[in-house]
Amino acid sequence: MSTTNTPRTPVTVIGLGAMGQALAGAFLEAGHPTTVWNRSRSKGDSLVVRGAVRAETAEEAVRATELTVVCVVDYDASQAILAPLAEAFEGRVLVNLTSDTPERSREAAAWAAEHSIAHLDGAVMVPTPLIGSPEALLFYSGSQEAFDRHEPTLKALGGKAAFVGTDPGLAAIYDLSLLDFFYGSISGLVHAYALATGDGVKAADLAPYLSTIVQILPPIAEYTAANIDASSYPGTQANLGMMAAGVDHILHAARTRGLDVSQLESIKSVADRAVAKGHRDDDWASTYEVLADRDQNPSAA
Structure with missing residues (x-):
């Protein structure tokens, strides 16, 4: 735990899955008095040993501090917990x-605004x-005032x-956009290994050379x-016509080796359509x- 004598903002963490436990642990490590709550009580045991206070109910957890951080599986789960607690959140930040x-x-x-709850x-x-x-990246959107007031506390979770903006949906947009890139990239990586191993090249032998691409x-x-x-x-x-030809070579080699080529076919289809549009x-x-x-x-809505 931090040895600083500067008083730290108390915080509540609701939801103690793997990520929730990590969040609560980071607050504790930074010296923030931390209250925790989870439906399965035992998930807070290790945090209590480290100095967290276990609330017996979600309402007790919310009322214990001005700032509550929620991290559960999805918004159905979070709203099931939070909906009955609108009154408890009065004057607090979610x-x-x-x-x-x-x-x-x-x-x-919108639910938070309806109940005059400061929301991020x-x-x-x-x-x-x-x-x-210090390297941990977290996006926030919604109440600028709430972020400005609690930024030092939130930086305990990541430097x-x-x-990213007052539209509360923007953090999710940034999140999904980066993950779109990540999952596409990691899928391409696995496919590259599959292509190499098809000719007896070990994935570990190819890996050192991927740094050039990265x-x-x-x-x-x-x-x-x-x-x-x-x-x-x-x-x-490098123009699209040339690169589309390169994709075609990969596609042919992958088919010859019996690999799944659905991702490559989608890439080639998009490139061909762009070429057809004059690009x-x-x-x-x-x-x-x-x-x-x-x-x-x-599929566009």
């Missing part, structure tokens, strides 16, 4: 770090071992506490974002014009 969709975040914020929606972007570290991603991310925002896709370094000589970022064409995408 930070909901439950993962769900932007729509659910906005619904929860949030998203945790790191696994539990990194909670409390990168990013307030190292060029940060500048690619920056200029791709700039090109999309400017609706300008200069393909002077052959543009950068790969021009595929955005196909992905974001809501009139042509049947």
